[in-house]
Amino acid sequence: MFENLRLAGAMAIITLTSDFGLVDGYVGIMKGVILSIAPESRLIDLSHDLQPQAVRQAAFVLSRAVPFFPVGAVHLAVVDPGVGTSRRPLLVITPNAKFVGPDNGLFTFALDGPDAQAWLLNKPEYWLPQVSRSFHGRDIFAPVAAHLSAGVAPDRLASPLLDPVRLSHLAPVREANGDITGQVVYVDRFGNLLTNIPAGWLGGRRWECEIGGMRIAGPSDSYGAAPEDSLLLLISSSGTVEIAVRNGSAFKRLALGEGAEIHLLPI
Amino acid sequence: MFENLRLAGAMAIITLTSDFGLVDGYVGIMKGVILSIAPESRLIDLSHDLQPQAVRQAAFVLSRAVPFFPVGAVHLAVVDPGVGTSRRPLLVITPNAKFVGPDNGLFTFALDGPDAQAWLLNKPEYWLPQVSRSFHGRDIFAPVAAHLSAGVAPDRLASPLLDPVRLSHLAPVREANGDITGQVVYVDRFGNLLTNIPAGWLGGRRWECEIGGMRIAGPSDSYGAAPEDSLLLLISSSGTVEIAVRNGSAFKRLALGEGAEIHLLPI
Amino acid sequence: MFENLRLAGAMAIITLTSDFGLVDGYVGIMKGVILSIAPESRLIDLSHDLQPQAVRQAAFVLSRAVPFFPVGAVHLAVVDPGVGTSRRPLLVITPNAKFVGPDNGLFTFALDGPDAQAWLLNKPEYWLPQVSRSFHGRDIFAPVAAHLSAGVAPDRLASPLLDPVRLSHLAPVREANGDITGQVVYVDRFGNLLTNIPAGWLGGRRWECEIGGMRIAGPSDSYGAAPEDSLLLLISSSGTVEIAVRNGSAFKRLALGEGAEIHLLPI
Numbered sequence A, B, C: 001m002f003e004n005l006r007l008a009g010a011m012a013i014i015t016l017t018s019d020f021g022l023v024d025g026y027v028g029i030m031k032g033v034i035l036s037i038a039p040e041s042r043l044i045d046l047s048h049d050l051q052p053q054a055v056r057q058a059a060f061v062l063s064r065a066v067p068f069f070p071v072g073a074v075h076l077a078v079v080d081p082g083v084g085t086s087r088r089p090l091l092v093i094t095p096n097a098k099f100v101g102p103d104n105g106l107f108t109f110a111l112d113g114p115d116a117q118a119w120l121l122n123k124p125e126y127w128l129p130q131v132s133r134s135f136h137g138r139d140i141f142a143p144v145a146a147h148l149s150a151g152v153a154p155d156r157l158a159s160p161l162l163d164p165v166r167l168s169h170l171a172p173v174r175e176a177n178g179d180i181t182g183q184v185v186y187v188d189r190f191g192n193l194l195t196n197i198p199a200g201w202l203g204g205r206r207w208e209c210e211i212g213g214m215r216i217a218g219p220s221d222s223y224g225a226a227p228e229d230s231l232l233l234l235i236s237s238s239g240t241v242e243i244a245v246r247n248g249s250a251f252k253r254l255a256l257g258e259g260a261e262i263h264l265l266p267i
Helices: A004-012 A026-037 A055-068 A135-148 A250-254 B001-011 B026-037 B055-068 B136-149 B249-254 C002-010 C026-037 C056-068 C136-149 C250-254
Strands: A013-018 A042-048 A073-078 A089-093 A097-102 A117-121 A156-159 A180-187 A192-200 A209-213 A214-218 A232-233 A240-246 A261-266 B014-019 B042-047 B071-079 B088-091 B095-103 B116-121 B159-161 B180-187 B193-198 B208-209 B215-219 B232-237 B240-245 B261-266 C013-018 C042-047 C073-078 C089-093 C097-102 C118-119 C159-160 C180-187 C193-200 C207-211 C214-218 C231-235 C240-245 C261-266
Touching: A013 A026, A013 A055, A013 A135, A013 C026, A013 C136, A026 A135, A026 B014, A026 B042, A026 B055, A042 A055, A042 B261, A042 C026, A055 A073, A055 A180, A073 A135, A073 B116, A097 A135, A135 B215, A192 A250, A192 A261, A209 A240, A214 A232, A214 B180, A232 A250, A232 C240, A240 A250, A240 A261, B014 B026, B014 B055, B014 B136, B026 B042, B026 B136, B026 C013, B026 C042, B026 C056, B042 B055, B055 B071, B055 B180, B071 B136, B088 B136, B095 B136, B116 C089, B116 C231, B193 B249, B193 B261, B208 B240, B240 B249, B240 B261, C013 C056, C026 C042, C026 C136, C042 C056, C056 C073, C056 C180, C073 C136, C089 C136, C097 C159, C193 C250, C193 C261, C214 C231, C231 C250, C240 C250, C240 C261
Parallel strands: A013 A042, A013 A073, A073 A097, B014 B042, B014 B071, B071 B095, C013 C042, C013 C073, C073 C097
Antiparallel strands: A089 A097, A089 A117, A117 A156, A180 A192, A180 A261, A192 A240, A209 A214, A209 A261, A232 A240, B088 B095, B088 B116, B116 B159, B180 B193, B180 B261, B193 B240, B208 B215, B208 B261, B232 B240, C089 C097, C089 C118, C118 C159, C180 C193, C180 C261, C193 C240, C207 C214, C207 C261, C231 C240
C-alpha cells in the first residue's frame, strides 16, 4: 500500500527549464499552476538563467540532464522566441521521458531518439481558461505537464504530429586522413568549452588540438594535470572533448564561444 | 485515508520571497527552520533576487504570483528595510491565502482585497528562542509560516491589528477627454515595461501611446507582430498594458524605469 | 503508521551546496541522480553561486546553515578544486548531521565538533557505474548522499579515516590589555562584513572598532540606529561582530574583504 503511494507520489517528477530568470517570479507562477493541478508532483529546476531565447543552448542543457532522471519524468522547457505567433505547442514522448514546450527544436535530441512520438497540444480544456499571448509556460505548458504527471493520457491532451521542428545539427566529422573536426557546442559557468566530439573517437591515443590559433596536446587526465593557467584538452563529464584552463576560463583565454571550430590531429 | 494524507501533506504550500539573494545561504536557513517545524510543507521560491529593500518591487512580484497558487497557501515574504526597528511583524489572512512578513506595505494588495484580516504577530513562543535584530525571516517569519502551515490557528500566533501599513498606490487615470495616464510599475528580466493600465480600459480599439518622448501605436497582437528592434504596445500576460521591444529591451531603449509616466490617446 | 511514513519520508532532507552556478544544469543533474536512488528525499539548496573553488567561503555558508536543519539531515557540498587528482572523497558523521563531499577542509567545522567521525568513501558499488574525472558531485557524492538518506549504514559506504583535511583557522584573539583582534570571514550580498569575533566577547559594554583606517563606536542596536550611509558596528544574526552600512555596502565603503583585520578597543 505504501509502495503504491510511493510510486504515485515520488515518481511524479517535473523538471523545469526556461530563460525566465529567477527575479520576476515567472518560474514560481508556473509551479503554482502545476501544484494546483498535480499537488504531489516533485518540481526540480534545471536552469532558468539560460540566455534569453537561446533555444540551442537550452536544448544542450536539457539533453545533458535528462538521462540522469528517473524514467517517466516530465520535462517542461520554455525558451520560446515564437510565443504568440503560429508556433505550435508540442508534446514529445519517448520510452523514458515526456517533454512539454514550444515546437521550435528544443526537443530535437528527444525526437531523434528511438521510438519518439511527437504530439500537437490542441485540447484547450487542459490549459488555463485564459491563454495569454506571451506566457504559454503558465497558460499551456505548466497545466499540460501537470496533467501528464497526474496520469492523463497523451491522446486526451494532444493529437499526433508528423513534422515537429528540428534544429540543424552541428555534427563532428572524421576526415579521410584521420583528423577530426568538431565544434564548440556550449560554454559553461567555469568557461570550459564543451565540444561535440565523442571521447570514443580519440581511441585511447594522443592528439594535438587546434583551436583559436592555439595548439594543445592531450587528452590530459584531469584539471590538476597541468600548470595553473595552461590550456587543457580533457574528456568532459558528459563524455565529449572539452577545452579548459586549470583554475581559469578557456572562454576568456581563447575568446571563442559556441560554434567555434576545433581540429584534432593524431600525434 | 490516502485522500486525507494528500490534503494534509500536499496542500501545505509555503512560498518564499525575499531580497536575500541565493549566494549566502539565508534562504536555505529559512527552509531549514520551516522543515524543522512543518516537515511536510512544500517550499516554492518566488524570487530572492529582488533589489535589496525594494518593497514595492517585491509587492508587485508577489501580487502577480499569488493568484496562481492553491487556496490556503502561506506566502512568506521578507523585504525588510526596517528590521530591528519598531517595525511590526505582520500576518494577513484572506479567504484564499495567508501572508507572513514585515508590516511595511508588502502585503497592501492582500489587505485591499475582500475580507482581509491583519494580525500582529506577538506570541514569541512560536518564534525561535533567540530573536536576532537583523534576521526576522529566520527567527520570526519562518517559524510562524511553518506553524500556520501545520495548522496552528491565527489567534494563537497573533492579535488583531487595525492599522497595518499600506503602500500608496500609483493608480492609472481615465481623463475627461478619453485619454489614459498610467505608470510603469515593474521592469522585468527581458526589459519589458509593465504598467498599471488594465487591458480592459483599451476597449478593443487602437491607441497611440506616448512614453519617454516616443510614440507607439497598438496594441499589437504579439512580440512577433513587429520588426526586430521596434517598440511595441502589448497586453502583458498579467492583463495590463506593456511596452516591449521585439528580441530587445524596452528598458534599455527608453532608459525609463518604475514610476515613468505613460499616456494613451485614442486613435 | 502515518507517523512512520512521515518520519521516513519527511526527515530525509538533503541539502546541496556547490560552486556550480544555476545556469548549466549541473545541480539539476545531481538532483536527478538523488531522486533516482532516494525518491522520497527532500532537496534543499543552500547556495550554488559560491565563488568557484572558494572552499573557505563555502565552509562558512554551510557551517552557518547546518544548525537550523533537522537532526539527521544529509549535507552534500561540492566545492572541489582537486577533483580528478588524488583528493579523497569524504563522509563526516556527527550526532546531528551527515556530510558528503571532497576531503579538502570543507567540513572542518563539523570535524571539530564533538563525536565527529570521518569516513573514506571507497565502495564504488554505491556510486554511478562510470565515474568521470571532473564531476564527482554527480558520480560519487550525489549517489552516496542518496543512499545515506535512504538508510544505508556508513560502514557499507566507507571505511574510517584518521586524517581528514582541515582548514587552518583564523581565530580571534583577546589581547592582554583587553583589546580584541579578529578577521573578516565573509562578505554577504548586502556588503556586510562578517567577522569571527563572538558577540559574547563584547561583554555588554561599548567598544571602538578600527577597520580599514576607520573608527566606529558600537555595538549599535540595529541597522536603523544610524543615519543613512554611516558605518555601523553590529551583532550579526549569527552572533558575531559585523560591520555594516545602513542601506549601503560596508564592502564597497571600506574596500575590504575576507581576511581583513579588525581591532576592538574598550571605550
